[in-house]
Amino acid sequence: EAGVTQFPSHSVIEKGQTVTLRCDPISGHDNLYWYRRVMGKEIKFLLHFVKESKQDESGMPNNRFLAERTGGTYSTLKVQPAELEDSGVYFCASRPSGGAKSTDTQYFGPGTRLTVL
């Protein structure tokens, strides 16, 4: 079974440019999450999709960030325009629906390292 994949693995852009990150969850996983780790600090939640619907977007920092999951499969996270403080590692995770508390693990992708110059 293929794991969560993310593209690109690394992106370097200039302040003011636009960048789009992509996440492909594990096939069949309805739940998809975005997180980011900035400057070696804690990994923070950004948002959660259930299929194509945004279940919780309380962690999105501002309106420069737009996440989509059309069709309930892969997801994109667009940053427009990018600022210096957006630099960090963006992680995607997925999880199937249902299941008991003891089995509901999120499976993480390798992350996209974003550098804004």
Add this chain to the structure above:
Amino acid sequence: GNSVTQMEGPVTLSEEAFLTINCTYTATGYPSLFWYVQYPGEGLQLLLKATKADDKGSNKGFEATYRKETTSFHLEKGSVQVSDSAVYFCALRKYNFNKFYFGSGTKLNVKP
């Protein structure tokens, strides 16, 4: 609010040394607790978890016990290997609240 605090790194040990990485949490109710590991160049992998008080999670020689009285979930390993060099993240998740709350990560360097 919900938060996780873990010891700052880096932690540098010699091979076969005993490892402890401290993790304490703040949360209402009964969260599930996790340790994730990120090896160089790879993504986060679940290392172990515990879903209720006094549960012990274990995997690959690592152990952590869910201590509600001290709100802790310290990671231990009796004898580390060079291959254990990685960044370790402690995390909590409240049931029915899907998002994880992570600590800042602790980098472990194991020297031969």
